Amino acid sequence: MAASRDVPFFGFVAVALATLGLDWRLSLIVVVWLAAWGLNIWLASVRGLQSGPGRLAAPAVFGITLLVLWELTVRLYDVPGVILPPPSAIAARIAVSGSILWADFVQTFVKGALSGYVMGCGAAFLTALAVDRFDFLRRGLLPVGSFIAALPIIGTAPILVMWFGFDWHSKAAVVVVMVFFPVLVNTVQGLAAADAMSRDLMRTYAARPGQSLRKLRLPAALPFVFNGLKISTTLALIGAIVAEFFGSPTVGMGFRISTSVGKLALDMVWAEITIAALAGSLFYGSVALVEKRLTFWHPSQRGARN
Amino acid sequence: MTGKVMPVLAVVAAILVIWYASAVWMNAAWTQAQAARAGTTVTVSEIVADAMVQARPRLPAPHQVAVELWQTTVEKRVTSKRSLVYHGWITLSATLLGFAIGTGMGVLLAVGIVHSRTMDISVMPWAIASQTIPILAIAPMIIVVLNSVGVSGLLPKALISAYLSFFPVVVGMVKGLRSPDASQVDLLKTYSASGGQVFWRLRLPASLPYLFTSLKVAVAASLVGAIVGELPTGAVAGLGARLLAGSYYGQTVQIWSALIGAAILAGLLVGLIGLLQRVTLRRMGLLR
Numbered sequence: 001m002a003a004s005r006d007v008p009f010f011g012f013v014a015v016a017l018a019t020l021g022l023d024w025r026l027s028l029i030v031v032v033w034l035a036a037w038g039l040n041i042w043l044a045s046v047r048g049l050q051s052g053p054g055r056l057a058a059p060a061v062f063g064i065t066l067l068v069l070w071e072l073t074v075r076l077y078d079v080p081g082v083i084l085p086p087p088s089a090i091a092a093r094i095a096v097s098g099s100i101l102w103a104d105f106v107q108t109f110v111k112g113a114l115s116g117y118v119m120g121c122g123a124a125f126l127t128a129l130a131v132d133r134f135d136f137l138r139r140g141l142l143p144v145g146s147f148i149a150a151l152p153i154i155g156t157a158p159i160l161v162m163w164f165g166f167d168w169h170s171k172a173a174v175v176v177v178m179v180f181f182p183v184l185v186n187t188v189q190g191l192a193a194a195d196a197m198s199r200d201l202m203r204t205y206a207a208r209p210g211q212s213l214r215k216l217r218l219p220a221a222l223p224f225v226f227n228g229l230k231i232s233t234t235l236a237l238i239g240a241i242v243a244e245f246f247g248s249p250t251v252g253m254g255f256r257i258s259t260s261v262g263k264l265a266l267d268m269v270w271a272e273i274t275i276a277a278l279a280g281s282l283f284y285g286s287v288a289l290v291e292k293r294l295t296f297w298h299p300s301q302r303g304a305r306n
Numbered sequence: 307m308t309g310k311v312m313p314v315l316a317v318v319a320a321i322l323v324i325w326y327a328s329a330v331w332m333n334a335a336w337t338q339a340q341a342a343r344a345g346t347t348v349t350v351s352e353i354v355a356d357a358m359v360q361a362r363p364r365l366p367a368p369h370q371v372a373v374e375l376w377q378t379t380v381e382k383r384v385t386s387k388r389s390l391v392y393h394g395w396i397t398l399s400a401t402l403l404g405f406a407i408g409t410g411m412g413v414l415l416a417v418g419i420v421h422s423r424t425m426d427i428s429v430m431p432w433a434i435a436s437q438t439i440p441i442l443a444i445a446p447m448i449i450v451v452l453n454s455v456g457v458s459g460l461l462p463k464a465l466i467s468a469y470l471s472f473f474p475v476v477v478g479m480v481k482g483l484r485s486p487d488a489s490q491v492d493l494l495k496t497y498s499a500s501g502g503q504v505f506w507r508l509r510l511p512a513s514l515p516y517l518f519t520s521l522k523v524a525v526a527a528s529l530v531g532a533i534v535g536e537l538p539t540g541a542v543a544g545l546g547a548r549l550l551a552g553s554y555y556g557q558t559v560q561i562w563s564a565l566i567g568a569a570i571l572a573g574l575l576v577g578l579i580g581l582l583q584r585v586t587l588r589r590m591g592l593l594r
Contacts, residue, residue: 037424040424040427041424043427044423044424044427058424058427059427059430059431059432062429062431062432063432066432082451082454083451083454083455084451136313136316137313137317139310139313139314140312140313140314140315140316140317141313141317143314144314144317144318144321147573151526151568151569151572151573152526152529152530152533152565152568152569152572154442154530154533154534155533155545155546155549155564155565155568156565158549158550158552158553158561159553159558159561159562159565161553162364162553162556162558163332163364234437234440237440237443238440238442238443241440241442241443242442242443242534245446245537246550246553247553253443254443257443257444257446257447258446261446261447261450266447266451269444269447273439273440273443273444276439276440276443277439277440280439280440
C-alpha cells in the first residue's frame with residue numbers, strides 16, 4: 001500500500017543504472033542512497049513500527065544515511081577540508097577540543113541566550129497581562145507588535161552591542177528584544193482564546209477578574225504561550241550567536257565561528273554548529289516537555305498519546 | 307475605521323515620545339563630558355538641544371534618522387554607493403531570489419510529504435531538525451565556502467534566505483494540503499477522480515490560505531537571511547553591510563537609517579503578500 005505510492009522510486013533506480021556507465025563513485029553514492037531509501041520504505045510499511053520508540057527508526061535511518069552520504073562524497077571526491085570536512089573529522093574535533101567548546105557554550109548559551117530568554121519572555125508575559133487588561137492597549141499595541149515581530153530585529157544587534165558593551169550583557173539584550181514580540185503576540189492571542197461560554201460561566205460563579213484569569217484564561221492561553229516560547233528558543237540561540245559577530249570577548253560560539261572561518265578551520269566551525277544544534281534541540285525539547293506536562297488536556301497533546 | 311486606527315496612532319506616538327526622551331537621556335552624558343572638558347556648565351535646555359543634533363549620538367533622535375533616510379533615498383542618485391535605495395535593492399534582490407527558491411523547494415517537499423508516507427515519516431522530522439541549526443550563525447562560513455568554490459554575488463545570500471524561508475512553507479503547505487476533510491476526498495472518489503485531479507482541484511486550492519500565511523512568515527525570514535548574509539562579505543553592499551560599516555565607524559545615524567530602511571522593506575514585502583492573499587482568496591470566494 002505504502003510502497004505503491006512511491007512510484008518515483010523506480011525512476012531513481014533508472015537514474016542509478018544510468019549513472020553506472022558514467023562514474024563509479026557517483027553510482028556507489030546513489031546505490032547507498034537507494035538502499036537506505038528502500039529500507040525506509042520497508043520501515044514505513046511495517047505496522048509494529050508506527051508507535052512507541054519504533055517510530056523513530058525511519059528518521060534515524062534517514063539521518064544516518066545523510067551522514068554516510070556526506071562522508072562518502074567527501075572521501076570519494078577528495079573534497080578539501082577547507083570546503084567541507086567529513087563528519088568523522090568533525091567528531092574528532094569535538095572530542096579533542098571539549099574545553100574550548102564548553103567555555104564557548106557557557107558564554108553564549110548559558111550567559112547570553114538563556115538569561116536573555118528568561119528576561120525577554122518574562123517581560124513579554126507581564127506586558128501581555130497589562131495589554132489584556134486594557135482594551136485600548138490591545139488594539140494599539142498588538143498591530144504594532146505583530147508588525148515589529150516580522151522585522152529584521154537582528155539588525156538591532158550592532159546598536160545594542162554599542163550600548164551594553166562586548167560581554168554577554170549585550171547578547172542577552174539582543175535576545176530580550178528578539179524573543180519579546182513573538183511571546184507578547186502569542187500570549188495576548190492566547191488570553192483571548194477562552195470562549196464566551198466559559199467566560200460567562202465564570203461570571204455566573206461571580207468570579208473576580210483575577211480569579212477568572214488564573215483559573216480559566218491563563219490555562220486556556222497556555223498552548224499559545226508555549227507556541228511563542230518554542231519559537232523563541234531558536235531565536236534566542238541565533239540572536240546570541242549573531243550578536244557576537246558585532247563584537248565579543250575572545251570566547252563564545254559566534255566569536256569562534258567567525259574567527260575559525262577566517263583561519264579556514266572549518267572542522268571547528270562545524271563542531272560549534274553541532275553543539276549549537278544539539279543545544280537548540282535540547283532547549284526546544286525541554287520547553288516542549290514542560291508544555292506537555294502543563295497542557296495535557298489540549299487536543300493536540302491528547303491526540304499524540306493514543 | 308477610526309476605532310481601529312486611533313489606538314495604533316496613540317501607541318506609535320507614545321513610542322516616538324519615549325524615543326525622544328531616551329535620546330535626550332542617553333546623549334546627555336556626552337554633552338556633559340564635553341562641557342566638563344571645556345570647563346563650562348550646561349543648562350537643561352542646552353542638553354536637550356544638543357541631544358537632537360549630535361553627529362554620533364548614542365541614540366539618534368527620530369528626526370535625524372528621518373533626515374538621513376530622506377537624504378540617502380531621494381536626494382542621492384540610486385546608482386550612488388551612498389544611496390540607501392542602491393543598498394536596499396541589493397538586499398531585496400537576494401531576498402526575492404532566496405524567497406523564490408525556498409518557496410519552490412518548500413512546496414515541492416510538502417507535495418512529496420503529503421503523497422508519500424515514506425517521505426512523511428523520514429523527511430519531516432529532519433525538516434524540523436534542520437531548523438535547530440542556527441543557519442544565521444553559520445552564514446559567514448557558507449558565504450566564505452561558496453566564495454572559495456567560485457559561487458559569489460547574489461546566490462550565497464539567496465541560499466541562506468532560501469534555507470530560512472523553506473521551513474514555514476513546508477509546514478504551512480503540508481497542513482494546507484491535508485486540510486480537505488475525508489468527506490470531500492470521498493466525494494471526489496465517487497466522481498472517480500484521479501490522484502492528479504484530487505490534487506489540482508481539491509488539495510491545492512484548499513491549501514492556498516495556509517500557503518499565504520506561511521509566505522508572509524517566509525518573506526520576512528528571507529529578508530533577515532539576506533541581511534545577515536551580507537555581514538561577512540566585508541561590508542561591501544546591501545543593508546547588512548550598511549549596518550556593519552555603521553557599527554565599525556560608530557555612525558549610529560547610518561545604522562538606524564539602515565534598520566528603518568530594512569523595516570520599511572519588510573513591511574512592504576509582507577504587505578504585498580497580504581494584498582495578493584486578499585485578492586486571490588476573494589476571487590476564489592474564500593473571503594467575502
